[in-house]
Amino acid sequence: MLEVEHLSTVFVRGGARIPAIDDVSLRVAAGEFVGIIGPSGCGKSTFLHTLGGFIAPTRGEMRIAGRPVRGPGPDRGMMFQDLALFPWRTVLGNAMWGLEVQGRPRRECRAVAEGYLAMVGLLPFRDAFPAELSGGMKQRAALARVLAYEPAVLLMDEPFGALDAQTRELMQEELQRIWLQTRKTVVFVTHDIDEAVYLADRVVVFTARPGRIKVTVPIDLPRPRELEVKKTPAFVDYRNRLWDLLREEVLLGLARDGQPVAGGRG
């Protein structure tokens, strides 16, 4: 479904060339859930934004269902770290936005949007404005908006990063339920190892800057996964293994830069 070949992104800042992503190739099958983790500042968000078409890659190619893509498009549904809900629109108005762009009749936009709001459990709040919602409800609204226009691939950039621990676990469970229902192709960036193992079919570990794929770990846990799965030995094994791999990279990055990487948009 999603094919990325030899993708590299180099930023130019004040004449200096800063490689952010270096030669990343990744194939995501239709209906597969891929989690990406990496030390902060490793370029995993940049990678996702490149997939989204917001950053032009310096080299390499991406294809969706065999077609090369450039620039942003509704075939890839982007869920941003800060959600980017439109504050002047209600929950329903937000969910309808992507459908309105396609020029579909208003009644149809409304029906489809309401269907997805029901799926994320936000139908009773369709007339609320984003500012009136709690953190978890905002996540649901953003998820409904991106699902509503039915993109082939979902790109999620640490969407649960700002939530408290309990809401976060709840949203992970919800996302799994919705994913099992819709079987979307998902690329999910997170800095939370547990989240990646719990949600993903495959966890990709990025190296410290510039981001390269260090290793890919298939997660062989049966679905649907209960939250209790996080206590099982198999889960703990995955977590420890990924934690060791990640720590290696964090230490490497520290040793090279002499200090922690500032910023932290991943």
Added chain:
Amino acid sequence: MPAVGPLTAAAAVVVAWQLLAQAGVLPVWLVSPAAVVEQLGVLAASGELARHAGASLYRSAVGLALGAGTGVALGLAAGVSRPVAAFFDPLVALTYPVPKVAILPVLIVWFGISDLSKIMVIAISCFYPCFIAALYGARGTDPTWVWAARSMGARPARTFLRVVLPSAAPQIFSGLRVALALSFILMLAAEMIGSSNRTGLGFLILAADASGRFDLMFAAIAAIAGLGFCADRALLRLRRALAPAPPAVEATFGE
């Protein structure tokens, strides 16, 4: 003031004023509210009120529409386009501090002591707050909103109309509100400097002053206050209809 109605303070002042006037302790140039109301009635009955207020409203409304229309349009253009901003920014920065009433004599030379010179000075004054509000409103659009719109397949025109415009709308309305107040100030100033056809509330004030008619003068001032208040409320109502503020950021001032 939760326990006190919004009009209580104003009513108290009027009542005290009236009582003092009836007690005979007020000077002749401070006429009683009752006399002002009476004079307003006389003006309204004779059609004078409608004639002067109509002339004033026409000037300020046309001037406001011209100035605000250009200001908002150019401000939005400068907000989304670097070259447009680079062209207008220095021009606006240079001319902004000039009190616009200072150029009224020039406009009078160009356009005569006509409605046109008054409308032009009002339009020029109203341009600035609208331009600046629209510019910063458009620039304040969260870039991820624009990204989200583009990722949903929106072309630049739709992104502008459905993201930049609504995101800038609250600021634009703040600019319009300032412009509305300016349009009244400039309208009065321009009418006091000269009115070729002897109309307008500003002209009425000057004429009343010249003949020592303080009741007439206060009646004209009251008419202006009433019109200004109504226009401001109408604008707030328009804002609520066009750009409903999300509850968390609802402005309470003047609502």
